[in-house]
Amino acid sequence: MKVLPVGEDALLVEVSSGDEAQALHAELLRRRADGTLSVREIVPAARTVLLDGLDAPARLAAELTAADLPAAPPRAGDVVEIAVRYDGPDLAEVAAHWGVPVREVARIHSGTEFRVAFCGFAPGFGYLTGLPPRYDVPRRATPRTAVPAGSVALAGPYTGVYPRSSPGGWQLIGTTDAVLWDHARVPAALLSPGTPVRFVPEAGS
Amino acid sequence: MTDRALAVVRAGALTTVQDAGRPGHAHLGVPRSGALDRPAAGLANRLAGNPPGTAVLETTLDGCAVRPRSTVTVAVTGASCPVTVDGRPAAWGAPVRVPGGALLDVGPAVSGLRAYVAVSGGIAVEPVLGSRSTDLLSGLGPPPLAAGTVLPLGRPAGVHARVDVAPQPAPPAELVLRVTLGPRDGWFTPEAVRAFVSRPYRVSSASNRIGLRTEGPALERAWPGELASEGMVLGAVQVPPDGRPVVFLADHPTTGGYPVIAVVRAADLPAAAQAVPGTPVRFVAVRRR
Numbered sequence: 001m002k003v004l005p006v007g008e009d010a011l012l013v014e015v016s017s018g019d020e021a022q023a024l025h026a027e028l029l030r031r032r033a034d035g036t037l038s039v040r041e042i043v044p045a046a047r048t049v050l051l052d053g054l055d056a057p058a059r060l061a062a063e064l065t066a067a068d069l070p071a072a073p074p075r076a077g078d079v080v081e082i083a084v085r086y087d088g089p090d091l092a093e094v095a096a097h098w099g100v101p102v103r104e105v106a107r108i109h110s111g112t113e114f115r116v117a118f119c120g121f122a123p124g125f126g127y128l129t130g131l132p133p134r135y136d137v138p139r140r141a142t143p144r145t146a147v148p149a150g151s152v153a154l155a156g157p158y159t160g161v162y163p164r165s166s167p168g169g170w171q172l173i174g175t176t177d178a179v180l181w182d183h184a185r186v187p188a189a190l191l192s193p194g195t196p197v198r199f200v201p202e203a204g205s
Numbered sequence: 206m207t208d209r210a211l212a213v214v215r216a217g218a219l220t221t222v223q224d225a226g227r228p229g230h231a232h233l234g235v236p237r238s239g240a241l242d243r244p245a246a247g248l249a250n251r252l253a254g255n256p257p258g259t260a261v262l263e264t265t266l267d268g269c270a271v272r273p274r275s276t277v278t279v280a281v282t283g284a285s286c287p288v289t290v291d292g293r294p295a296a297w298g299a300p301v302r303v304p305g306g307a308l309l310d311v312g313p314a315v316s317g318l319r320a321y322v323a324v325s326g327g328i329a330v331e332p333v334l335g336s337r338s339t340d341l342l343s344g345l346g347p348p349p350l351a352a353g354t355v356l357p358l359g360r361p362a363g364v365h366a367r368v369d370v371a372p373q374p375a376p377p378a379e380l381v382l383r384v385t386l387g388p389r390d391g392w393f394t395p396e397a398v399r400a401f402v403s404r405p406y407r408v409s410s411a412s413n414r415i416g417l418r419t420e421g422p423a424l425e426r427a428w429p430g431e432l433a434s435e436g437m438v439l440g441a442v443q444v445p446p447d448g449r450p451v452v453f454l455a456d457h458p459t460t461g462g463y464p465v466i467a468v469v470r471a472a473d474l475p476a477a478a479q480a481v482p483g484t485p486v487r488f489v490a491v492r493r494r
Binding site for chain 2: 004005006007008010012040041042043044045046047048049050052053118119120121122123124125127164183188189192193
C-alpha cells in the first residue's frame with residue numbers, strides 16, 4: 001500500500017488490486033461511521049481510494065501506512081437486482097470476444113454476482129466488477145455519440161448501466177428500465193460503491 | 206408565482222445559479238460545483254444582507270440583466286463592470302436598491318471574468334442534493350439562465366449589511382498558481398516537471414467551469430502507460446494526452462484517468478476564476494505545509 005499526499009488536505013491511497021481497494025474503502029467507511037475518521041469525501045476508484053477534506057493528512061498517512069488492513073471486502077448487504085433485456089447491438093461482438101454463442105452472453109452475465117467497485121463518469125454510473133478476467137472486452141473503436149439511458153454495457157473488466165443518454169464507447173449488451181439516478185429519490189443513486197448487484201434476464205429476452 | 210421573483214431579460218453568455226455547491230457526493234460521481242470565486246460570492250451575499258452560502262448569479266464576461274418583481278437589495282461583485290438600474294449608473298461592490306419592475310443591468314466585465322449578483326432573499330430554485338448550483342458537467346441543478354426565465358426569490362434574512370463598499374482583489378495581470386507536486390508527478394520526465402514549474406503558460410479560451418485550460422509547453426510523460434481511473438480533487442492539475450495542464454475547477458469530474466502532476470492551493474483558485482483567456486499563468490512549486 002502506498003499513501004500519496006494530494007494537495008494540502010487530501011490523500012490518495014494506492015493498493016495493488018480492485019479487491020484491496022474495495023476492502024480499504026469498506027474499512028474507511030467503517031472508521032468514518034464510528035467517528036475515528038473525519039473526512040469530507042471518500043472516493044474509491046479502480047485501485048485507489050481518495051480521502052479529501054482531511055484535518056491532519058500527514059498523521060493519517062503515517063497511521064494508514066502502519067495499519068494492517070483487510071485484504072478482502074466484507075460481505076455486503078442486500079443485493080440490488082436489475083431486470084435486463086439482453087438485446088444490445090454489441091451482443092454478437094461481445095460473444096465473439098468471449099468465444100461463446102450469442103445466447104451464452106446473457107447466461108454468463110446474469111449468472112455473475114457483481115459489486116459496485118466505484119462510481120464516476122456521471123451521477124449514478126457505477127463501475128461493476130465480478131466477471132472473470134477472461135471476459136474483459138475492449139471499448140468500441142468508435143464511441144457512439146448517444147448511448148440510450150438504461151443501456152447495460154461492458155468495457156475492460158467492468159459492467160455499467162448508463163443513467164441517462166450520453167456519448168459512450170462501451171459495448172452494449174442489454175437494456176433496463178431501472179432508474180439508476182433520480183435526485184428526487186432518497187437515495188438518489190440506485191448503486192453506490194460496495195453494493196452487490198445481480199442482473200436478472202427479463203422474460204422473453 | 207408570487208412577486209418574490211426575478212425575470213431574466215438578458216441572460217448573457219453564460220449565467221448560472223451558484224451557492225456553496227454539493228460536496229460530499231463525489232463517491233456517487235457528483236461534482237462539488239458551486240461559485241468559482243467563493244470570496245466574491247460571499248461578499249455579494251454580505252452586501253445584500255444574505256447569510257453565507259445563499260444562491261447568487263454567476264455571470265461570464267458580459268453580465269446579464271434581470272427585472273425583480275418587488276423591491277430588492279442587490280450587490281454585484283467579482284469581475285468589475287458597469288451596473289445600471291433603469292439605465293442610471295449604480296454602484297458596483299456595494300448594496301443597491303432595485304425597485305420592483307426596474308431593470309438591473311450588469312454590464313460586460315471591464316476586468317476579470319465572472320461577476321456575482323446577490324439578491325436579498327437569494328435565488329430560491331429547488332435545491333438538488335442540498336444545493337441550488339448549476340453543475341455544467343453532470344447537468345444537476347437549474348439550467349443556465351435564458352431570457353424569459355423567472356427565478357423565485359427567498360425571503361430576505363432581514364440582515365442589513367454593515368459595509369457600504371468593500372475592497373476586492375483586482376483580477377490578476379499574471380495568474381500565479383502555487384502548487385504542491387504530485388500525486389503523479391513521477392509519470393512525467395524530470396524535464397517536463399521542471400518546465401511545468403518554470404515556463405510561462407497562458408489561459409486558453411477553451412477554459413470553463415470544469416477546468417482552466419492552458420496553452421504552453423507540452424509536458425512529456427516518462428512512459429506511455431495508462432493510469433487506472435482515480436479520485437480527483439479541486440485544483441488538481443491534470444495533464445491530458447496533448448500535454449497541456451488543465452486546472453480542475455468546481456464542476457470537475459470526480460474521477461479521471463489522466464495523471465495529476467500537481468494540485469493548486471485552494472487560496473489561489475478564486476483568482477483563476479477571474480483570469481480571462483490570454484492571461485499569463487505561472488505555476489510555482491511550494492512545499493506542503
